[in-house]
Structures are given as structure tokens and as C-alpha cells.
Amino acid sequence: MDPTNDSAVTSPLSPAEDVARGTGVSLWKQIAERIEAEIVEGRLTPGARLPTENELAERFGVNRHTLRRALASLTERRLIEATPGRGTFVKEPPIRYPINARTRFSEIVSREGRAPSGRLIGSRVEPASAEIAQALGLAPGAEVLRVDVIREADGVPITVASHWYEADRCRDLDLLVAATGSVTRALETLGLGDYRRLETRITARPADEEDCRLLALPSGRTVMVVDAINGDPQRRPIQYSHARFCADRVQLVVKT
Amino acid sequence: MDPTNDSAVTSPLSPAEDVARGTGVSLWKQIAERIEAEIVEGRLTPGARLPTENELAERFGVNRHTLRRALASLTERRLIEATPGRGTFVKEPPIRYPINARTRFSEIVSREGRAPSGRLIGSRVEPASAEIAQALGLAPGAEVLRVDVIREADGVPITVASHWYEADRCRDLDLLVAATGSVTRALETLGLGDYRRLETRITARPADEEDCRLLALPSGRTVMVVDAINGDPQRRPIQYSHARFCADRVQLVVKT
DNA sequence: CGGATTTGTATATTCATCTATACAAACAGG
DNA sequence: CCTGTTTGTATAGATGAATATACAAATCCG
CATH class of the missing domain: 1.10.10.10 (Winged helix-like DNA-binding domain superfamily/Winged helix DNA-binding domain)
Known part of the structure; x- marks a missing residue:
């Protein structure tokens, strides 16, 4: 606004x-x-x-x-x-954000007549927690690349997300995200552009201090927490995502 | 009802x-x-x-x-x-009662899925008042036939009307109305079935005692008073009508 | 910084809506 | 005629809607 x-x-x-x-x-x-x-x-x-x-x-x-x-x-x-x-x-x-097999932030936002943009806000290689290892089909403690991004529509922050990838497979993904501002573009460069949504879990909670700062929210506002697994066409997991959507600005749409 | x-x-x-x-x-x-x-x-x-x-x-x-x-x-x-x-x-x-060039009680009531009927309740030859003479294009005092009728839908009184005709032209009209229960039928017999509405004036007032009795109304109910001139195809007046419609049971419809 | 503007909050009062209880009037059936 | 049923009317009280007045807090501009 x-x-x-x-x-x-x-x-x-x-x-x-x-x-x-x-x-x-x-x-x-x-x-x-x-x-x-x-x-x-x-x-x-x-x-x-x-x-x-x-x-x-x-x-x-x-x-x-x-x-x-x-x-x-x-x-x-x-x-x-x-x-x-x-x-x-x-x-x-609010942006109507469909959750389906092919969920692409930039396309969704553009389709709503808004200008999408993204920004890398951090990255590091770290050992996979039990949860992440299980989601990605890796051994616990295996090296994973964590990429933190913020995504905006018309310059207004919409979602903050942390993504985890198998480190060996997505070695320079963070540099590509930083260069292009788009996770999908970066994955395309690595030959993984045809990824699809395998699983989505949605909860909601008040935004914590960090999310409020990143999403430019007054304290106490609600975020929707979307944990998801994306996989390649053979349904092997390639990305585990933990995203917080601003509930004031996004409306998740699930069609059954 | x-x-x-x-x-x-x-x-x-x-x-x-x-x-x-x-x-x-x-x-x-x-x-x-x-x-x-x-x-x-x-x-x-x-x-x-x-x-x-x-x-x-x-x-x-x-x-x-x-x-x-x-x-x-x-x-x-x-x-x-x-x-x-x-x-x-x-x-x-309420019965939707269109007021147009060809206004026929029986047709209107039938079209609303109700059974129309009519009844002669009085008639006499009298000298025309100034108003009636003017409406019918006669000299004041000329002989006119006054016919009083009541009309019903499904046996429920809908309207009470007094009609005035040039006496020489409509000599036995009252007998025909009494026999057929329909003014239109009686006029057809006299070769005047193709009459049409030349002018209509509508007011409303509380029903008087006589109208309440004839229309089976509790005292104080409202009637719509419709004064009209009907004429032959050459637009010469043949009937002056002073009708009282029960406002609870009829809705006059004028299309412009 | 001060003044103007605009929204936010508080207090008080009146009227409309909603609820509760009681009884009167009219109708129908045995 | 009497009883039961159903609508009509009356009184009273609580809550929400609408109004009025006053002042606080936040923003903007000169």
C-alpha cells in the first residue's frame, strides 16, 4: 500500500x-x-x-x-x-496465493498485477537437523545449504523464507539467487527448474520480532507458516522450505 | 384468500x-x-x-x-x-391490473390464474350530469343508461363500478350484462366489442359505507378510484366509467 | 517548534431492539 | 357453553445503536 x-x-x-x-x-x-x-x-x-x-x-x-x-x-x-x-x-x-503442484512466487505475484522481487538476506552451509535431513532424504548431519530470502510485491514484503538444499547438489545456488533475485531462476540455471510441490503444511502464529522487522509489520501481527517440500520430476526432494507469509497481505488458496 | x-x-x-x-x-x-x-x-x-x-x-x-x-x-x-x-x-x-388501450377485466383476471365473474347490481335511465354529458359528448340532461356492476375474482369482490352509456345507443345493455355477467360480452352483442380506453384518471380514498359493503371490506380500507372514458375505434366516447378497486386486492399497472 | 488537521478514546444520553412476564380478545371444537 | 389455542396488547428491563460533547494522540506543514 x-x-x-x-x-x-x-x-x-x-x-x-x-x-x-x-x-x-x-x-x-x-x-x-x-x-x-x-x-x-x-x-x-x-x-x-x-x-x-x-x-x-x-x-x-x-x-x-x-x-x-x-x-x-x-x-x-x-x-x-x-x-x-x-x-x-x-x-x-491480499494476494491470492495458490498452493498447488507448480507454485512459483514470481508468476503468482505478476498475475495479480503486482511487481515481484526477491532478495537474498543470508546463506550458509550447515549440518542438516533431523527434521531437515528427513525431509530431504539425507542422513542427519549431512551438509545442507541454507538460503534465506525475502520476497516483495511492489516493494512491500510479502514473505520471508528459509530454504535448505543438499549442499553438494546446489553448491552455488545462493550466489545465483543473489544475482537474479529469484529462486526459480537460480534453480533453472542448475537444471532444476521443473521442480514441483510434494507436500505443504500450514500453520499460523503471531510474528516474532525478527519476522516483524523483515516483513515491516507492527508487533503482534499474524503470519502464516508454510513448511513445504519441493521435488524433482521423479519426486526426489530437492528443497525444504520454511516460509512465513504476512497474513494481512496474502491469502493462501487451496483447490481440492 | x-x-x-x-x-x-x-x-x-x-x-x-x-x-x-x-x-x-x-x-x-x-x-x-x-x-x-x-x-x-x-x-x-x-x-x-x-x-x-x-x-x-x-x-x-x-x-x-x-x-x-x-x-x-x-x-x-x-x-x-x-x-x-x-x-x-x-x-x-394482489391482481396486477394493466391500464392500457385494451383493458378487459375478464382477460386480466383469467391471466392471473383466477376465475373472473361479474354481476349486475342495478341500472336505470337518467339525465346526464354535466360531467357525464361532457365525457360522452352529449348535451347536458340527455338520457343516459347507468349500469352498476360488481366484479369478482374467485368469488372475492375486486371492483365496483358505475358505467354510463348514451341511452338510445345502448338500450338493453343492462339486460345483456345481467344475462352474461360480462360488460364486454354485452358490448360485443351491440357491435361495440372493439372499444378502447381513451382516458384514465386515478385517485384513492377510504372506502365509504356502501363500497365497504359491496366489496366485503372492513371499514376504513382504501379504494382506488378509476374514472375512465372508453370509445369506439373512431374514438367516439361510448362509456364513462367510475370504478372503485379494492387497494388490498388489486395493483394497477401502467407501462410508459 | 507550533498550529492545524485527523483519527482515537472517553463519558453521557436517548432511542431502537430484544427479552421476559402477564393478561385480554377472538376463534374453533367438543 | 366451556375449554384450549392463538393472536393482540401492556408493562418492565437489558443491551445495542445512534447521538452529543470533550479531550488525547499522531501526523503534517510552514
Whole structure:
């Protein structure tokens, strides 16, 4: 979300909006639905600034607190976000991130009309833990290459991930990731571009301090933790991944 | 409406119906919408008896008065009707009565799946008032035949009307109406079956005592008063009509 | 830094919604 | 006619919605 466009205050909402009383539908809900329609129909685009609370209250002919109740509803559903002193802005919709056999970050983000980018934030060779060794079909303690990356859409961090590879097989993968900014591209260079998702496990938890810093999150926000194994066409494991997706910015989609 | 089918108490409404709280939509409105859907979708047919108020309250998990508020909404909109001691019944929908060049009572009622009938309730030759003379293009005081009819759908009175014709031109029209029960049929016999609507004026008022009696209405109900001129194909006036339609049972439809 | 602006929080009041209890009125059936 | 059933009306209280007033906190700009 790019909230710097403060001059975009010309609201598409019409000057006076009537809300019906006595119909059994609360005023706040009617207002929330009106504003949501503007967003859904594209008349209020992501990053656009809404009129002030006082303006909206006057426009709908209600008390400011009634109006705030409507905004609270939209905030709760992550359609808008407000900052004291600055205003209320339309949020970017979460990225729909399909989990299937061929899960590719760059393609997914591009398909949502967003610019994907990635960045190596660390790498090292280390002995495989029992869990990683088992996932990759290696002996415990075998050398594995750990690659830490952060991935962004339109410059906004979306996910932080640690990947582990058999060290002998993926010797300079980290250098390729650093050079290209893309894990898929790096794997293609090593002849492993046709990898596919073998298994995915999803949990969620509050983001820890490190993830908050990397993902530019206020403390306490939720991340979805996605542990996955990717393998080659013969289904031999080549990558174990431990990723944290920002729950505000990503929506995982599983089709069955 | 035929409310005598008391054995039709097997309600299509499911045994338990959840209504959502805290959504900004009142409970009573959700319940009213649920019941209306049953009616609109044909699962509750005209004349059917709804479960008792206590049953419905228990079914929706609300207090009886909340349930009554929902029923009040449906009653107000004339979808249902309740009688103490008997129960609450689905009403017949009003007859949609198009007002256009070729307005024929019998055809309209038949098209709504109802059985039309008519009855002569009086007739006489009288001097034309200034208004009637003007409408029929006659000299004031000229002899006109006044014919009073009542019209029913499925035996329920729908409209009471007084018609005035030039006496010389429609000498035995009243006898024909009495014999056939249909004004259109009588006019056809006189070679005037191709009449068409030249002008229609619509007002509304509370029904007077006479109209309440003829239309089988409780006192105070509203009638729509439709004053109309019908003419022959050359647009010469042949009939002036002063009709009172029961507003509960008829819905006038004008297409522009 | 100070002032203006905007959102966030608090307190108080009124009205609508929802619930509970009780009894009256009308209808149907034995 | 009496009893049972069902809707209609009344009273009371709790909670949510809506309104009003006031002030705090955060941001932006000159």
C-alpha cells in the first residue's frame, strides 16, 4: 500500500448519500456497504484516501461515531486502514496465493498485477537437523545449504523464507539467487527448474520480532507458516522450505 | 384468500433456523426475509397457514415479540394476514391490473390464474350530469343508461363500478350484462366489442359505507378510484366509467 | 517548534431492539 | 357453553445503536 498520495482526496462518493432509517438494517452497515461498493467497483482504488470522518458523517447525515462504526467494520475486514493525523486509506487487496503442484512466487505475484522481487538476506552451509535431513532424504548431519530470502510485491514484503538444499547438489545456488533475485531462476540455471510441490503444511502464529522487522509489520501481527517440500520430476526432494507469509497481505488458496 | 384450509399446518420452514447477531441487520428483518423467501419461492402458497408465533419464535431462537415484529413487517406489506385464535396465513398476491388501450377485466383476471365473474347490481335511465354529458359528448340532461356492476375474482369482490352509456345507443345493455355477467360480452352483442380506453384518471380514498359493503371490506380500507372514458375505434366516447378497486386486492399497472 | 488537521478514546444520553412476564380478545371444537 | 389455542396488547428491563460533547494522540506543514 502506497499512502503517500495525499492529493488524491477527490472522492468518488457523491456529495450527499441517503441512508434509510427504520428498515431493520443499521445505519453503520448501510454506510459500510456503500463504501465497500466503491472499493469493489474500482471507484476507490488501493492507496486512495477516503474523505475525513467528519466529511463522511456529514455526507451520510449521521453522527461521526456512527460513521466510525462503519469504518471499523471495513477495517476489521482489512479493506481500509486509518492513521491518526493522516487519514483513512484503501488497502491493497491480499494476494491470492495458490498452493498447488507448480507454485512459483514470481508468476503468482505478476498475475495479480503486482511487481515481484526477491532478495537474498543470508546463506550458509550447515549440518542438516533431523527434521531437515528427513525431509530431504539425507542422513542427519549431512551438509545442507541454507538460503534465506525475502520476497516483495511492489516493494512491500510479502514473505520471508528459509530454504535448505543438499549442499553438494546446489553448491552455488545462493550466489545465483543473489544475482537474479529469484529462486526459480537460480534453480533453472542448475537444471532444476521443473521442480514441483510434494507436500505443504500450514500453520499460523503471531510474528516474532525478527519476522516483524523483515516483513515491516507492527508487533503482534499474524503470519502464516508454510513448511513445504519441493521435488524433482521423479519426486526426489530437492528443497525444504520454511516460509512465513504476512497474513494481512496474502491469502493462501487451496483447490481440492 | 381462502383461510379455511386449517389442516395445511405442515410448514416447509426447516426445524431450526439460525439468525446472525451483531451483523448490523436486525433479527426481525432476517426472519421476515426468511419467511418472505418461502412465500416468493412458492414453498408457502397463498392460503397456507404459518406455524404459530410460539413455534416460529422457538424455531428462530428468539423471543416471541421479536418474531411478532417480523410478522408485522410482512403484514404491513400485505404478504400475510393474522387472526386471533385462528393463526397467520399467506395472502393471495394482489391482481396486477394493466391500464392500457385494451383493458378487459375478464382477460386480466383469467391471466392471473383466477376465475373472473361479474354481476349486475342495478341500472336505470337518467339525465346526464354535466360531467357525464361532457365525457360522452352529449348535451347536458340527455338520457343516459347507468349500469352498476360488481366484479369478482374467485368469488372475492375486486371492483365496483358505475358505467354510463348514451341511452338510445345502448338500450338493453343492462339486460345483456345481467344475462352474461360480462360488460364486454354485452358490448360485443351491440357491435361495440372493439372499444378502447381513451382516458384514465386515478385517485384513492377510504372506502365509504356502501363500497365497504359491496366489496366485503372492513371499514376504513382504501379504494382506488378509476374514472375512465372508453370509445369506439373512431374514438367516439361510448362509456364513462367510475370504478372503485379494492387497494388490498388489486395493483394497477401502467407501462410508459 | 507550533498550529492545524485527523483519527482515537472517553463519558453521557436517548432511542431502537430484544427479552421476559402477564393478561385480554377472538376463534374453533367438543 | 366451556375449554384450549392463538393472536393482540401492556408493562418492565437489558443491551445495542445512534447521538452529543470533550479531550488525547499522531501526523503534517510552514
